Amino acid sequence: MSVTVRVPAKVNVQLAVGAARPDGYHDLANVFLAVGLYDEVTVTAADGLRVTCAGPDAEQVPLDRTNLAARAALLLAERYGRDADVHLHIAKDIPVAGGMAGGSADGAGALLACDALWGTGASREELLDICAELGSDVPFSLVGGAALGTGRGERLTELEVGGAFHWVFAMASRGLSTPAVFREFDRLGEGREIPEPVASRELLDALAKGDADALAATVSNDLQPAALSLFPELADTLAAGRAAGAPVSLVSGSGPTTAFLARDAEAAEEIAGALRASGTCRMVRTAAGPVPGATIV
Ligand code: C5P
Numbered sequence: 001m002s003v004t005v006r007v008p009a010k011v012n013v014q015l016a017v018g019a020a021r022p023d024g025y026h027d028l029a030n031v032f033l034a035v036g037l038y039d040e041v042t043v044t045a046a047d048g049l050r051v052t053c054a055g056p057d058a059e060q061v062p063l064d065r066t067n068l069a070a071r072a073a074l075l076l077a078e079r080y081g082r083d084a085d086v087h088l089h090i091a092k093d094i095p096v097a098g099g100m101a102g103g104s105a106d107g108a109g110a111l112l113a114c115d116a117l118w119g120t121g122a123s124r125e126e127l128l129d130i131c132a133e134l135g136s137d138v139p140f141s142l143v144g145g146a147a148l149g150t151g152r153g154e155r156l157t158e159l160e161v162g163g164a165f166h167w168v169f170a171m172a173s174r175g176l177s178t179p180a181v182f183r184e185f186d187r188l189g190e191g192r193e194i195p196e197p198v199a200s201r202e203l204l205d206a207l208a209k210g211d212a213d214a215l216a217a218t219v220s221n222d223l224q225p226a227a228l229s230l231f232p233e234l235a236d237t238l239a240a241g242r243a244a245g246a247p248v249s250l251v252s253g254s255g256p257t258t259a260f261l262a263r264d265a266e267a268a269e270e271i272a273g274a275l276r277a278s279g280t281c282r283m284v285r286t287a288a289g290p291v292p293g294a295t296i297v
Contacts, residue, residue, distance in 0.1 A: 144290070
């Protein structure tokens, strides 16, 4: 018997980052939007724990117990006093180390799939708890839609969204390590007062109205200067998207994927074509959001 779960990628429409905390994490005001690029995690009963992965970036995915999907299976098995005897197969479409929560998606997907396969009867709160233990972005991968994440990003408040937003994503030639980007954020901020992160009222209103122009005027990412500092060529991709008519361009999360908001699906395809022709990125995809979180298919 096997269970397959489909899990979306995310883009951060606001990522406000506070000063480093004593535990090394940063307090965030993190407005997540789930978008229609998906990984699928299939769990099948097996003799021991095994991870396999297929897809364009599959060779970059670790197949050992550092993989968030494996960690999710192990954590759930431990809580329910059983062995994590499963084969986890990841059909990967979300860019690896791209700032779109691909690893988090696999963690949330494996958790939901193992929970269904094993019939643990775990409550939603328990599952969210395990997600938060796996990583700051993992709870959102389970929940999907749109949400404000506070704390280190794991404490979620679901948000109303008044319509679909159309995006273009440009995947870069290499990945960026999230801890390295946060360290660069700290280095760039040395000697400066870092304000408390707060969600923008205007941005939440733009989401609630489904107003792409208003959202374009209010998106922000405090990690963008750090991502650009570590990966300066991203500035060329951002400029190419703006030249193609995107109302706004930004780095997605800790990057290096860049995100471009379009007014509608047709405009998104036009911007995507121009970005492909620009030669400033490895791959270009379009996707709309919000979409639901991890779902059994
Ligand atoms: O929570 P997660 O394991 O996904 O975080 C990966 C790394 O990103 C952390 O080890 C930390 O360096 C950084 N991070 C942070 N503040 C957050 C979330 C992540 O500094 N709120």
